[in-house]
Amino acid sequence: MKAKKKKKDVLSKGGPSMELDHYLDDPYFKKKLAEANAFIARVGLPKELEHRLNR
Amino acid sequence: MNLEAYDLLPGSSGFAFEFISVGPKGRIEKIVTYTEMETPGFFNLGFGDKDPITKRMDDLSRSGNGDTEKVLASVVQTLLQFTSLNPNAIVHAKGSTKARNRLYQMGISKYLDDVMKNFKVYGFSTSGWEVFKKGIPYEAFMAHRLSFTTPT
Numbered sequence: 001m002k003a004k005k006k007k008k009d010v011l012s013k014g015g016p017s018m019e020l021d022h023y024l025d026d027p028y029f030k031k032k033l034a035e036a037n038a039f040i041a042r043v044g045l046p047k048e049l050e051h052r053l054n055r
Numbered sequence: 056m057n058l059e060a061y062d063l064l065p066g067s068s069g070f071a072f073e074f075i076s077v078g079p080k081g082r083i084e085k086i087v088t089y090t091e092m093e094t095p096g097f098f099n100l101g102f103g104d105k106d107p108i109t110k111r112m113d114d115l116s117r118s119g120n121g122d123t124e125k126v127l128a129s130v131v132q133t134l135l136q137f138t139s140l141n142p143n144a145i146v147h148a149k150g151s152t153k154a155r156n157r158l159y160q161m162g163i164s165k166y167l168d169d170v171m172k173n174f175k176v177y178g179f180s181t182s183g184w185e186v187f188k189k190g191i192p193y194e195a196f197m198a199h200r201l202s203f204t205t206p207t
Contacts, residue, residue, distance in 0.1 A: 016064075016065045016066055016067040016069070017064055017065070017066055017067065017073070018066070018067045019066075020064065020065070020066030020067075020071045020072070020073055020086070021066040021067055021068045021070070021071050023066070023071050023086050023088055023112065024066075024068070024070055024071055024088055024090060026086075026111060026112045027111075027112075028101070028103055028111070028112030028113075029088050029090060029101040029103075029112065032090075032099060032101045032151070033090045033092065033099050033101070035149070036092060036099040036147055036149060037092055037093045037099075039149060039195060040092065040093075040094065040097070040147065041093075043179060043183070043184070043195075044183075044184070045094070045097075045184065045197075046177040046184035046185075046197060047184070049145060049177075049197070049199075052094060052095075052096055052097070052145070
């Protein structure tokens, strides 16, 4: 009996996907970004990186 | 770093990536994004599952597809790709749950020696930010390439 062809577990190769960039505006990631900004506003940055705030 | 990871599909901007987790629960599409924060040069790492029907991100997904290490390795690969294109980026990651933070922690700890060859990693705990150490339950993480330079 012929073995069933295994479904590929990789994405189709090719160039970068423009469609994927839409996820940068997905409400889920917007919410995560807002939470991250609020977290950093509350706790600050590692001392070694604080100078980046003054750029 | 030679970890078994899924093939990545990058977005054309270089700020979003997709890979497919394969396991007992089937094929689960995972999205990783890097979004610039209010502090310029800092990027938030976002990670989650795509709803197979709506194609929107699923906030409540707990995929548990038995491939945690491979998924973590794939996220690390996105970090390598993103920071190779943006070598001065500082990446912030904070799990949406304690469990997800533990997962990040395990991943960083397990490959710490390799990670430290390329990155400086910080963890945030009740004592504040510090250089990442094994065995401390961190609430958030930051990482940047060792080759990172400060613009003058």
